[in-house]
Amino acid sequence: MITSLVKKQKDFFSSGSTKDLKFRKTYLKKLQKALTYYEDQICDTLYEDFKKPKFESLASETQFVLFELKEALKNIDSWSRPKRVSGTWINFPSSDWIYSEPYGNVLIMAPWNYPFLLSLSPLIGALAAGNTAILKPSEFTPATSGIITKIIAEIFPEEYVTVIEGGIKESQELLSQKFDYIFFTGSTKVGKIVYQKAAENLTPVTLELGGKSPCIIDNTVSIPVTAKRIAWGKFLNCGQTCIAPDYLLVHKDVKTKLVEALIKSIKELYGNSPQESPDLARIAHNSHYNTLKEMLIGEQLLFGGDFNDKTLFISPALVDEPDLKSKIMEDEIFGPLLPIISYDSEEDIKKHLSHYGKPLALYIFSKNKKFRERLLNGYSFGGGVINDTLLHITNSKLPFGGVGASGVGHYQGKYSFESFSHQKSIIKKRFWPEIPFRYAPYKVTEKIAKKLKYLFN
Incomplete structure (x- = not known):
């Protein structure tokens, strides 16, 4: 089931649908509407799982996520727009750019301590950046995981976003797949396991871990x-x-x-x-x-x-x-x-x-x-x-994140978008003028080579 689901999401990403900004905004708005509608029920499930006070559920989970959604919808156009940077004399005339592109099919593994916030917050960044996503919430907060599954299933086709519930067995099966990016929040001990599995496929990761603060x-x-x-x-x-x-x-x-x-x-x-x-x-x-x-x-x-x-x-x-x-x-x-x-x-x-x-x-x-x-x-x-x-x-x-044993990478707001995006460097040139000294034979121009460093500044 998981293997076929990953394939479906990869195929859907390959269709190019998620790269369309209008498509991304439409689903982020649907998510925003659903979370507003279900907010009280989400708080109820957090109370059911570990007696979390409603004020804390609102302040540190649901409202936090709704703010992230608002920020993403407000800024997704500017975040996605290619960024022009200054060029160097060696490339003159040229225009130099950074393009943000989604990684593809991502896996988000969430913990039990803030089960709603730490599931949905990275998901928003992943979707804003244009990825498809599989979300694995914690088995230790079953009521909250259940309502997350319900909300996601109501909004998203499974080839775009889906939730896999379960425990260690399901997590191991997910980590055996080849994802394009993995986002994990949890203990340093489990983070090392995730990192090792990701390394087998050279999959980039964000690891939000912990430590003795x-x-x-x-x-x-x-x-x-x-x-x-x-x-x-x-x-x-x-x-x-x-x-x-x-x-x-x-x-x-x-x-x-x-x-x-x-x-x-x-x-x-x-x-x-x-x-x-x-x-x-x-x-x-x-x-x-x-x-x-x-x-x-x-x-x-x-x-x-x-x-x-x-x-x-x-x-x-x-x-x-x-x-x-x-x-x-x-x-x-x-x-x-x-x-x-x-x-x-x-x-x-x-x-x-x-x-x-x-x-x-x-x-x-x-x-x-x-x-x-x-x-x-x-x-x-x-x-x-x-x-x-x-x-x-x-x-x-x-940016929110750790260093060393407390984490790899960071996220929040624009930083979430950037974490789930590959930054692609592009130089755009015209067909004129043509600079001859870079071409062989080099005997005439080799004296210029030692001075090239001045042209890079």
């Missing part, structure tokens, strides 16, 4: 504001956010005050009994829930850490000074557990940051501009925010 707090900050912004960024979606602060490195002089302020902020956000709060999601599936529970074994808790096995509830937990070799500091946490580690000098910060690979995000809370700039310029990471968390993903004019 640090949050550094010095002794110049406003403690109450810092605490509230960290608590919001960390516990949004119950900590199941790839760019959530994974651990805090806080100056020893303000650690006690920050912990007190964090506890106060958590209570303000979710009440004295977070389990009863309608504003805190649950863990998406059993396997990850059990992993998070294991992370707390043997750790010193400053606050929280309550569990409910029936509802997959974990309350926001503050963990005091875990060892770098502990389970909670081994891998990305991806849940409502927040390790707090004190530092005394920038050497201490370096020891911790250099222990891990390049993270997807880095956050710095400080009024000290020189300190901030040293950190920004001294470490490699995907993106970040000064004196807040998560917000860099909200600006579609900024």
Whole structure:
């Protein structure tokens, strides 16, 4: 089934239909209309899958996607238009251009933590660029995957866009096909598998992965504001956010005050009994829930850490000074557990940051501009925010992506369109005038060759 479906999509792409801008706009508008119509039902499925609060579903999933659609429809003409660039003297007279062309048949593999956003957002970029697409949503959020399948089937013929539901078996079968581009969001571990499979066919990829994103707090900050912004960024979606602060490195002089302020902020956000709060999601599936529970074994808790096995509830937990070799500091946490580690000098910060690979995000809370700039310029990471968390993903004019183990490539807005497009270089020449010195025999013109470098500028 999957093999024949891939062939149908490749044949449809070869027909040239998706290269027509009017065709692309028509289907993007249909998608926009359908998502607006189904928005409440989408929020209901997100709640069914892991009790995601409706505000979070709207703000971080459906409205985010609708904004991406609006941006694509507004800008698709200019994004698609050939871009003229300046030429060189060696080619004079000529006109030099960059043409954007779609890759062809693409595979989009989405995760479970933002199952709607991270399925539809890359899909919009793929369609705006003129590709056909197969979308593989997560099996761990079946209700949301189901409504995505329903919406896509209502709008698109399967030879243009279709959804393949299922688990590891279906993912393996998809990865055994020869796609023209693969877009994967998920863990670094699985990302490596996807990369290896793509390499067999030299298929280009975007990999949106993760890592242990640090949050550094010095002794110049406003403690109450810092605490509230960290608590919001960390516990949004119950900590199941790839760019959530994974651990805090806080100056020893303000650690006690920050912990007190964090506890106060958590209570303000979710009440004295977070389990009863309608504003805190649950863990998406059993396997990850059990992993998070294991992370707390043997750790010193400053606050929280309550569990409910029936509802997959974990309350926001503050963990005091875990060892770098502990389970909670081994891998990305991806849940409502927040390790707090004190530092005394920038050497201490370096020891911790250099222990891990390049993270997807880095956050710095400080009024000290020189300190901030040293950190920004001294470490490699995907993106970040000064004196807040998560917000860099909200600006579609900024590319979103990782580096090294946290990802390959980037997307969002125009960057999504570019990720799903091959940039084709074109030089246009006339038949006159004809420059004779480039042709053999070279004896007369060989002295000119050493000076050619000046003609390239």
